[in-house]
Amino acid sequence: MMTWHRFRIAVVGLCAVLLLAACSGAKGSGSAEPQSAKDANAEAQPERQSPPAPTEAKDMSLPPVQITELSNGLQVNTIVADQLPVVYATLVVRSGAESDPAKLPGLSGLVAQMLKEGTTKRSGAKVAEEIEFLGADLWASSDEENTYVGVRALTEQFDRAMGILAEVAGTPAFSAAELAKLKRRELDRLALSEREPSYIARRTFYRQLYGKHPYGTVDTNPQAVKRVRRQDLARWHREHFVGKNAFLVVAGDVDPARVAEAAQKTLGSWNAGKRAAPTYAEPPRPSDRQILVVDRPGSVQSVIYLGNLAIARANREWIPLVVANQVLGGSAASRLFMDLREKRSLTYGAYSAISGRVEIGPFVAYASVRTEVTNEALGAFFDHLEQINQEAAEPEELVNAKRYLSDSFPLKVDTPGKLSELVVELRTFGLPDDYWDGYRQAIRKTSASEAQYAARNYVRPKDAVVVIVGQAADFAQSLQQFGPVTVVSPDGELKAKFEDKRPKAGSSGAQRGPIQ
Amino acid sequence: MNRILMGTAWGVLVAAASLLVGSEAIAEQNEVALSNLQVSRASLENGLRVVMNQDHTVPTVAVSVYYDVGSRNEVKGRSGFAHLFEHMMFQGSANVGKGEHFSLIINRGGDANGTTSNDRTNYFETLPSNELALGLWLEADRMRSLSITQENFENQRTTVMEERRQRIDNQPYIPSMLRINELAYGDYWPYAHSTIGDMQDLIDAPLEAVQEFFHTFYTPNNAVLSISGDFNPEEAMQLVKTYFGEIPARETAAFVEPPPPVQDAERTETMYDANATLPAFHFAYHIPPDRTADHYALEILALVLGDGESSRLYQSLVKEKEICQDIAIGTDDRRGPDLFSAWAVMASGHAPKEAQDAIATEFAAIARKGVTERELEKAKNRIHAAFVFGLQSNMSRSQRLAEYELYWGDANLLKLELDHYLAVSAEDVRRVAGTYFEASRRTVLNVQPGTAPDSKEK
Numbered sequence: 021m022m023t024w025h026r027f028r029i030a031v032v033g034l035c036a037v038l039l040l041a042a043c044s045g046a047k048g049s050g051s052a053e054p055q056s057a058k059d060a061n062a063e064a065q066p067e068r069q070s071p072p073a074p075t076e077a078k079d080m081s082l083p084p085v086q087i088t089e090l091s092n093g094l095q096v097n098t099i100v101a102d103q104l105p106v107v108y109a110t111l112v113v114r115s116g117a118e119s120d121p122a123k124l125p126g127l128s129g130l131v132a133q134m135l136k137e138g139t140t141k142r143s144g145a146k147v148a149e150e151i152e153f154l155g156a157d158l159w160a161s162s163d164e165e166n167t168y169v170g171v172r173a174l175t176e177q178f179d180r181a182m183g184i185l186a187e188v189a190g191t192p193a194f195s196a197a198e199l200a201k202l203k204r205r206e207l208d209r210l211a212l213s214e215r216e217p218s219y220i221a222r223r224t225f226y227r228q229l230y231g232k233h234p235y236g237t238v239d240t241n242p243q244a245v246k247r248v249r250r251q252d253l254a255r256w257h258r259e260h261f262v263g264k265n266a267f268l269v270v271a272g273d274v275d276p277a278r279v280a281e282a283a284q285k286t287l288g289s290w291n292a293g294k295r296a297a298p299t300y301a302e303p304p305r306p307s308d309r310q311i312l313v314v315d316r317p318g319s320v321q322s323v324i325y326l327g328n329l330a331i332a333r334a335n336r337e338w339i340p341l342v343v344a345n346q347v348l349g350g351s352a353a354s355r356l357f358m359d360l361r362e363k364r365s366l367t368y369g370a371y372s373a374i375s376g377r378v379e380i381g382p383f384v385a386y387a388s389v390r391t392e393v394t395n396e397a398l399g400a401f402f403d404h405l406e407q408i409n410q411e412a413a414e415p416e417e418l419v420n421a422k423r424y425l426s427d428s429f430p431l432k433v434d435t436p437g438k439l440s441e442l443v444v445e446l447r448t449f450g451l452p453d454d455y456w457d458g459y460r461q462a463i464r465k466t467s468a469s470e471a472q473y474a475a476r477n478y479v480r481p482k483d484a485v486v487v488i489v490g491q492a493a494d495f496a497q498s499l500q501q502f503g504p505v506t507v508v509s510p511d512g513e514l515k516a517k518f519e520d521k522r523p524k525a526g527s528s529g530a531q532r533g534p535i536q
Numbered sequence: 537m538n539r540i541l542m543g544t545a546w547g548v549l550v551a552a553a554s555l556l557v558g559s560e561a562i563a564e565q566n567e568v569a570l571s572n573l574q575v576s577r578a579s580l581e582n583g584l585r586v587v588m589n590q591d592h593t594v595p596t597v598a599v600s601v602y603y604d605v606g607s608r609n610e611v612k613g614r615s616g617f618a619h620l621f622e623h624m625m626f627q628g629s630a631n632v633g634k635g636e637h638f639s640l641i642i643n644r645g646g647d648a649n650g651t652t653s654n655d656r657t658n659y660f661e662t663l664p665s666n667e668l669a670l671g672l673w674l675e676a677d678r679m680r681s682l683s684i685t686q687e688n689f690e691n692q693r694t695t696v697m698e699e700r701r702q703r704i705d706n707q708p709y710i711p712s713m714l715r716i717n718e719l720a721y722g723d724y725w726p727y728a729h730s731t732i733g734d735m736q737d738l739i740d741a742p743l744e745a746v747q748e749f750f751h752t753f754y755t756p757n758n759a760v761l762s763i764s765g766d767f768n769p770e771e772a773m774q775l776v777k778t779y780f781g782e783i784p785a786r787e788t789a790a791f792v793e794p795p796p797p798v799q800d801a802e803r804t805e806t807m808y809d810a811n812a813t814l815p816a817f818h819f820a821y822h823i824p825p826d827r828t829a830d831h832y833a834l835e836i837l838a839l840v841l842g843d844g845e846s847s848r849l850y851q852s853l854v855k856e857k858e859i860c861q862d863i864a865i866g867t868d869d870r871r872g873p874d875l876f877s878a879w880a881v882m883a884s885g886h887a888p889k890e891a892q893d894a895i896a897t898e899f900a901a902i903a904r905k906g907v908t909e910r911e912l913e914k915a916k917n918r919i920h921a922a923f924v925f926g927l928q929s930n931m932s933r934s935q936r937l938a939e940y941e942l943y944w945g946d947a948n949l950l951k952l953e954l955d956h957y958l959a960v961s962a963e964d965v966r967r968v969a970g971t972y973f974e975a976s977r978r979t980v981l982n983v984q985p986g987t988a989p990d991s992k993e994k
């Protein structure tokens with residue numbers, strides 16, 4: 021009856037009532053296929069009706085972000101969205117995995133998890149009981165750029181929830197006993213993850229793509245978990261959880277003056293410190309394609325990831341690249357889905373994405389396909405990437421992509437929680453304050469040549485990194501036609517190599533049929 | 537200012553606040569909870585039920601269509617049909633080309649999808665509010681005139697098999713989620729078999745069966761249409777009449793409820809999962825259907841035992857004793873005979889038996905001593921907050937209202953739902969803990985990592 025938000029990570033959710041999404045796709049061009057053998061009861065209509073036209077579009081403006089700064093430099097962003105008596109508060113520490121020490125990958129994530137395991141005042145059990153008694157939820161996590169502590173609560177619980185958030189973020193105990201327990205849980209979690217093909221694919225792909233650059237590490241590892249000591253956590257926390265390296269975003273049915281007051285009371289005593297300046301190792305710049313197969317005997321599917329380094333989130337070509345990606349694989353109406361799923365039935369879904377990062381971010385295309393069509397699917401991926409790289413999108417495709425990206429914007433701002441995320445994105449990537457106000461217009465203004473230019477530079481099948489997790493014996497050797505293939509075990513042991521057998525000269529996809 | 541919880545509904549929030557500072561339980565005061573959620577209901581001559589809920593917070597509108605058919609309606613040998621059919625609903629109709637359903641919505645700035653469960657199939661889209669007509673037109677066109685062709689069918693059948701491989705067969709522990717229902721429901725076929733269906737049944741499915749399924753279940757009189765968000769009700773009703781009004785009613789096959797599952801001895805099975813690393817287990821106990829008096833108390837019991845990190849079993853088994861890697865407790869919330877389930881993955885070095893004994897002991901302890909007042913209040917505060925958070929988006933409101941209209945005959949019942957939870961007493965929780973959890977009503981499924989010695993595949 022109720023959908024319970026569980027912020028702790030369940031190994032597997034309890035899904036006795038299995039909901040199965042169709043997430044079906046569609047043709048971009050809107051051309052009508054002949055409808056043979058139609059259901060007898062649906063009388064054949066000589067002429068098709070056109071879908072109804074939209075009525076006049078309503079404009080919408082985003083609620084303003086009110087900004088104050090605490091004396092220690094911590095910035096407080098407040099958005100009033102008072103349709104329901106709820107509030108979301110997110111404290112963002114501007115350091116994440118990019119600031120993990122080389123010997124302790126995932127340290128930031130372990131710090132985040134340990135925040136909830138007790139403060140200098142009370143145990144983790146007590147913290148959980150208090151927050152849950154309020155009907156509120158508290159979570160802590162980290163990603164490539166940031167570490168987050170958040171609460172969501174009914175408005176009348178804001179002060180108390182904020183107090184607990186600040187206590188957890190500011191005065192963690194990092195108890196040795198709790199750390200030992202967390203380590204054990206983490207080791208079990210990591211062992212289980214090793215069995216999940218998509219996890220292996222992601223981890224291997226980002227390692228290949230980024231090398232020693234911090235974005236190459238998507239999770240901690242058993243060695244780091246065993247090695248980490250409470251002093252490591254405490255030091256990382258002390259250095260990074262400081263006023264000038266953090267900001268707060270509060271959205272909901274709140275009064276900005278009261279939010280500022282509550283923030284000063286709870287977070288104002290933090291040291292000012294300084295903004296962290298992470299160092300980034302240079303990622304590899306491959307000049308040719310590399311195909312890495314991770315052998316997982318018994319797999320009924322192959323998980324395919326391929327892509328290349330693209331651009332930073334703040335790059336001015338981000339929007340044209342988003343538009344090009346929308347044409348290629350951003351949704352169930354895009355080319356990859358239409359071809360690999362709807363036309364060829366190779367997969368349940370095929371997509372592509374660009375991910376926002378402070379530094380250079382990835383372009384990635386992905387799908388899980390049944391083992392026996394691995395070769396065909398990879399060929400299709402290369403064809404589509406090649407096409408978007410070489411040719412401008414059809415005018416209608418471009419119109420559709422831009423319309424989706426601009427007109428779906430109201431769907432992305434319909435709750436205070438989603439509004440907060442937009443502000444976090446602004447601050448994380450240093451985007452201008454009015455960025456979202458002009459976003460839809462910037463999408464609409466993107467020209468065909470701008471989108472094509474972005475795709476030409478940032479979707480590069482010729483030097484793509486390819487990672488495929490699956491039963492290698494069934495397909496690895498045949499992938500030679502796309503480039504040099506290396507087969508390894510999930511823990512990285514070399515099992516086989518197959519030399520490059522791409523057709524010399526001419527384009528790689530010459531002998532395959534045309535794509536739609 | 538507040539468009540959903542105005543006037544008296546605020547009273548509930550204030551009352552709950554006082555609850556938090558330790559006053560007496562206030563269940564009786566909440567009879568009018570959520571009464572200002574604006575809901576209007578109507579039905580067309582062809583039997584289509586319509587639910588409307590205005591909210592002008594953001595310029596979007598959500599449309600949901602719920603059909604009263606789920607995997608419970610499938611006959612033996614045709615498992616997976618309701619879900620396969622759901623895929624077919626995106627493959628075109630008289631005025632919509634193959635695959636255009638999705639592209640029309642996406643290319644006008646919307647999102648859409650459909651899901652299938654034991655109890656119903658739903659289709660839904662959120663659109664910019666000036667595209668309401670498009671959403672309604674698309675739903676009406678496929679309700680009236682779905683294109684059921686061999687080509688579409690082959691294509692979607694293959695896609696569904698890929699879906700099964702990706703989401704079930706290739707994932708640790710997921711096959712056990714299917715097996716526990718087969719075991720616990722036994723001869724009660726509607727819930728015993730999985731929604732995704734048997735691979736062989738999917739392979740054997742003939743096209744005629746798809747056509748028959750459409751004629752039997754996809755009728756206006758077997759559906760609820762629900763609209764939430766930024767729209768004008770008169771204009772919307774006019775569109776609904778224009779697009780849906782001419783679709784003829786047809787006779788549908790009513791769900792024939794078999795006798796409820798009977799279990800008088802514990803069932804135990806061990807299965808092997810090559811993708812798993814740690815032992816795990818399911819417990820399932822038979823309980824009454826959703827929205828019965830005892831079900832509310834059982835939900836509260838589930839929260840006390842397993843909701844959040846401060847719950848009894850999470851604290852004792854995961855945190856203190858470190859027996860389990862994770863644990864989840866809950867009711868499955870079916871329209872028919874339901875299950876109260878526990879699912880746990882063991883910590884390395886621990887066997888399911890340790891946690892199973894601890895869970896059984898906890899049921900017995902609550903049956904004897906009940907839960908504390910604070911535990912009960914915490915559970916109610918969680919429910920209350922979840923209710924308010926659940927009203928945030930147009931889509932979640934349209935779906936919940938449609939579900940109440942379809943299952944229970946009146947969307948307005950949602951407004952009173954919170955009261956049922958707040959009315960549960962500590963004594964109710966103690967009583968249900970002592971009623972439903974005898975070992976003889978229980979099914980235990982142990983999951984072992986690796987492959988079976990005699991390799992009995994499931």
